[in-house]
Amino acid sequence: MLTKVSFYITAIVCLITAFVIKRVYFKEKNKNTDTNSIQGIKWFALAIFSWGAGAFINIILTSVFNISTNHKIIISLGVFFSLVNSLFILMSIPSIEHYEKRSIVIRIIERFTNREVFIIFGGILGMIASVFLISFYSNNNENASNNVIWLIDIPISLVVAFSLLQELNKAFKNRGMRFMYLPTFALFVLIIIAVTHRIIPETQIQYWIPLSTWNILGIVTALSFKFLFILLFTILLYSWKLLAEKEEQQSEFIKIKTIKETLEKDKETLLIANESHLDTIKHLKSEIDQQKKKYKKLKKSSKVELSDRQKEVLANLGVCGTKKSYTEIAEAMNISVDGFQAHIYQIKKALNVSGSDGKEQLISYAIDKNLLGFATISCS
The missing domain is CATH 1.20.5 (Single alpha-helices involved in coiled-coils or other helix-helix interfaces)
Incomplete structure (x- = not known):
C-alpha cells in the first residue's frame, strides 16, 4: 500500500515539476539565452520527467493490471527509468556554472557528443534487457533475481551521485552559498541509503529490523532524495536567473x-x-x-577588479592578440595553454564578455583601460 502511495506522490510531483521547468526552458530559449545554460534546464526537466513517467507506468501496472510491486516487470522498469534518469542528470551537470576544475566524470562526458553518450547508455540498457530475460525465466528466488537486476544500475547511480555532489558544492561555493553544502551532502547520503535498500534482500534484513520498518525506510528515502534533488536544482536555477539578470x-x-x-x-x-x-x-x-x-x-x-596576473594576461593579449594565437601567447609567457585559457575564461566572466568576438572585446578593453603597460612579452 505504501509503495503505491509513493508511486502517486512521485508521479504527481515530478510530472508537474517537469512541466513547469519545461515552460521555463522554452521561455529562456525564446530569449536567445546562453545555449549551455538552457540545455541544462532541458536535461534537468527530462530527469524529473523520467521519475514521474516511471511512477505513472507503475501506477497503471499495479492498479489496472494488478501486478505486484515486487514483480520482475516493476523492478526492471524501475532500473530502466533509474538509468534514464542518471543519463539526463549526467547531461545536465556540465551546465552547472562554476570556476573550479570539473570532476573527472564530467570531463569524460564533455569529450563525447550527446549522441555518443546516448549510444553508450543504449548498450547499458541492452544489458538490462538481457539480465531481465535471464532472471525472468530462472528458478532463483524472486528477491535474489531482483537484486541481480539492480546491480547493473547501482554503480552508475553512485558515480552520478558523487559527481553531482562535487559539482553542486563547487557551484554553491562560487556563488557564496557554502551553507548549501549540508543539503548537497544530505542528498548524497540519501542516495546511498536508497541504493543500499535496493541490494539487501529482505530475507537477510528481517533478522535485524522488522520488514515493515525496512520498507518504510526505503520509501521515505526514495521520496526524500527525489524532492531534495528537485529543491537543489531549483535553487541553482533561481541563482542562475539572478546571474542572467546581472548580465x-x-x-x-x-x-x-x-x-x-x-x-x-x-x-x-x-x-x-x-x-x-x-x-x-x-x-x-x-x-x-x-x-x-x-x-x-x-x-x-559594475566595477571590476582584476588580479595582477589577469592584468598581465590581458595586456599580453592586447599587445599580441591580433598577431598571435592563444597557444603562441601562452608559450611566450611560459605557461600552459589550458592555464592561459583558464585566465581568459575568468577574465571574460569578470568583465561579462561573451560572443564570437570575445577576443576582440578583451583586446579593446586592455587598450581602453591602459593595461598594455602590464605586458611581459613582445610581438617583434
Missing part, C-alpha cells in the same frame, strides 16, 4: 554608455553648427544628464 544589466550599461557617447558628439556638433538651436541643445543636455545618472549608477555596480 542583462551589464548589457544595458554598455547600451547606455554608447547612447551617452553618441549624445555627447551630437551636442558638440550642434554647438559648433548653429547656436540658435538652443532649445534642442537644452533638451539633449537634459537627456544626457539623465543618462549620466544611469551610467554612474550602473558603473558603480
Whole structure:
C-alpha cells in the first residue's frame, strides 16, 4: 500500500515539476539565452520527467493490471527509468556554472557528443534487457533475481551521485552559498541509503529490523532524495536567473554608455553648427544628464577588479592578440595553454564578455583601460 502511495506522490510531483521547468526552458530559449545554460534546464526537466513517467507506468501496472510491486516487470522498469534518469542528470551537470576544475566524470562526458553518450547508455540498457530475460525465466528466488537486476544500475547511480555532489558544492561555493553544502551532502547520503535498500534482500534484513520498518525506510528515502534533488536544482536555477539578470544589466550599461557617447558628439556638433538651436541643445543636455545618472549608477555596480596576473594576461593579449594565437601567447609567457585559457575564461566572466568576438572585446578593453603597460612579452 505504501509503495503505491509513493508511486502517486512521485508521479504527481515530478510530472508537474517537469512541466513547469519545461515552460521555463522554452521561455529562456525564446530569449536567445546562453545555449549551455538552457540545455541544462532541458536535461534537468527530462530527469524529473523520467521519475514521474516511471511512477505513472507503475501506477497503471499495479492498479489496472494488478501486478505486484515486487514483480520482475516493476523492478526492471524501475532500473530502466533509474538509468534514464542518471543519463539526463549526467547531461545536465556540465551546465552547472562554476570556476573550479570539473570532476573527472564530467570531463569524460564533455569529450563525447550527446549522441555518443546516448549510444553508450543504449548498450547499458541492452544489458538490462538481457539480465531481465535471464532472471525472468530462472528458478532463483524472486528477491535474489531482483537484486541481480539492480546491480547493473547501482554503480552508475553512485558515480552520478558523487559527481553531482562535487559539482553542486563547487557551484554553491562560487556563488557564496557554502551553507548549501549540508543539503548537497544530505542528498548524497540519501542516495546511498536508497541504493543500499535496493541490494539487501529482505530475507537477510528481517533478522535485524522488522520488514515493515525496512520498507518504510526505503520509501521515505526514495521520496526524500527525489524532492531534495528537485529543491537543489531549483535553487541553482533561481541563482542562475539572478546571474542572467546581472548580465542583462551589464548589457544595458554598455547600451547606455554608447547612447551617452553618441549624445555627447551630437551636442558638440550642434554647438559648433548653429547656436540658435538652443532649445534642442537644452533638451539633449537634459537627456544626457539623465543618462549620466544611469551610467554612474550602473558603473558603480559594475566595477571590476582584476588580479595582477589577469592584468598581465590581458595586456599580453592586447599587445599580441591580433598577431598571435592563444597557444603562441601562452608559450611566450611560459605557461600552459589550458592555464592561459583558464585566465581568459575568468577574465571574460569578470568583465561579462561573451560572443564570437570575445577576443576582440578583451583586446579593446586592455587598450581602453591602459593595461598594455602590464605586458611581459613582445610581438617583434
